[in-house]
Amino acid sequence: MRAAVMTEVRKPWTIKNLPDPKPQAGQVLIRIRASGMCGTDLHVHHGVMPVPLPLVLGHEPVGEIVEVGQGVAGLRAGDRVGVSWAQRGEGRCRFCQEQREGYCPEYQSWIQMGGGNSELMLAWASGCTLVPAGLSDEEAAPIFCAGFTVMSGLRNADPRPGDRVAVLGIGGLGHLAVQYAKALGLEVIAVTGNPEKKEEARRLGAGDVVIASGGLGQALLEAGGADVILGTTNSAAHATQALRGLRPEGRMVNMGLVDGPIQVDPLHFLTNQVRLVGSKQNHRRDLVEALDLAAAGKVKPRLEVYPLERINEVRDRLEAGKVRYRAVIKH
Ligand SMILES: [Zn+2]
Numbered sequence: 001m002r003a004a005v006m007t008e009v010r011k012p013w014t015i016k017n018l019p020d021p022k023p024q025a026g027q028v029l030i031r032i033r034a035s036g037m038c039g040t041d042l043h044v045h046h047g048v049m050p051v052p053l054p055l056v057l058g059h060e061p062v063g064e065i066v067e068v069g070q071g072v073a074g075l076r077a078g079d080r081v082g083v084s085w086a087q088r089g090e091g092r093c094r095f096c097q098e099q100r101e102g103y104c105p106e107y108q109s110w111i112q113m114g115g116g117n118s119e120l121m122l123a124w125a126s127g128c129t130l131v132p133a134g135l136s137d138e139e140a141a142p143i144f145c146a147g148f149t150v151m152s153g154l155r156n157a158d159p160r161p162g163d164r165v166a167v168l169g170i171g172g173l174g175h176l177a178v179q180y181a182k183a184l185g186l187e188v189i190a191v192t193g194n195p196e197k198k199e200e201a202r203r204l205g206a207g208d209v210v211i212a213s214g215g216l217g218q219a220l221l222e223a224g225g226a227d228v229i230l231g232t233t234n235s236a237a238h239a240t241q242a243l244r245g246l247r248p249e250g251r252m253v254n255m256g257l258v259d260g261p262i263q264v265d266p267l268h269f270l271t272n273q274v275r276l277v278g279s280k281q282n283h284r285r286d287l288v289e290a291l292d293l294a295a296a297g298k299v300k301p302r303l304e305v306y307p308l309e310r311i312n313e314v315r316d317r318l319e320a321g322k323v324r325y326r327a328v329i330k331h
């Protein structure tokens with residue numbers, strides 16, 4: 001199978017022919033059709049998130065099951081599935097008992113078996129979710145990390161009807177967050193430092209767009225403030241500023257791996273009873289909901305599609321902030 005292999009930190013990935021894998025008990029073998037590239041791949045590439053090397057990256061994989069290992073119930077050859085980051089726990093800890101495998105200290109992910117930047121990928125069957133008809137492979141791929149993450153973030157914010165939701169950062173996650181919040185009937189404000197994204201943010205469903213590179217919270221307050229802020233930025237400074245833009249009892253849900261501590265103004269925090277919530281992919285039902293809303297046409301990932309041969313160029317584009325809004329490798 002052809003695969004893009006990361007062999008060293010900060011070095012180009014190499015297209016190689018690797019032996020075709022065989023599924024063990026509980027696993028499936030997937031012929032990958034589409035594989036999204038995520039900001040986290042950059043953290044891995046730079047060694048910020050260390051992984052054992054060599055390794056095939058890609059944690060937004062979608063494809064067709066071609067072989068099923070022993071003891072797999074439910075999934076069959078021919079099924080179209082995607083694979084979540086957390087595929088299974090060790091099955092014995094408290095979190096596994098509660099079916100919250102994402103907290104298991106020994107959970108298994110693409111890091112153990114390799115990801116979707118490959119013609120074939122092994123996955124634990126328990127990590128697979130069926131892709132509904134009506135979604136192309138390319139459209140479905142980004143839902144498995146970006147879409148899942150923002151849907152869990154929205155659910156973690158506990159939005160109420162009539163809430164104003166500000167989306168901080170309009171990129172791979174943010175462009176989906178705007179659409180998911182809108183699909184749930186919420187009023188959406190896009191907050192971006194890039195004036196060129198204003199019209200697109202409106203097309204995605206934002207009722208208002210705040211353009212600000214500093215003093216984000218003040219700018220947001222002047223636009224009416226927000227009950228919920230969905231933070232998708234990597235900038236701790238921006239996240240810190242944005243907190244100011246929360247209305248009383250507002251919730252800021254942070255989904256980006258920010259580059260330092262988020263500062264909280266104790267007086268604002270206390271008098272407004274605001275909450276700062278960390279969020280990652282949570283319940284699998286959030287992923288299913290995210291897939292369903294996309295299949296219903298209410299959310300449409302904006303994509304750039306490339307062949308595997310151009311994967312290094314794609315990663316460089318992502319790093320340079322040029323991707324609009326998610327890059328997908330199509331096999
Ligand atoms: Zn990701």
Ligand SMILES: [Zn+2]
Binds near residue numbers: 094096101
């Ligand atoms: Zn466990």
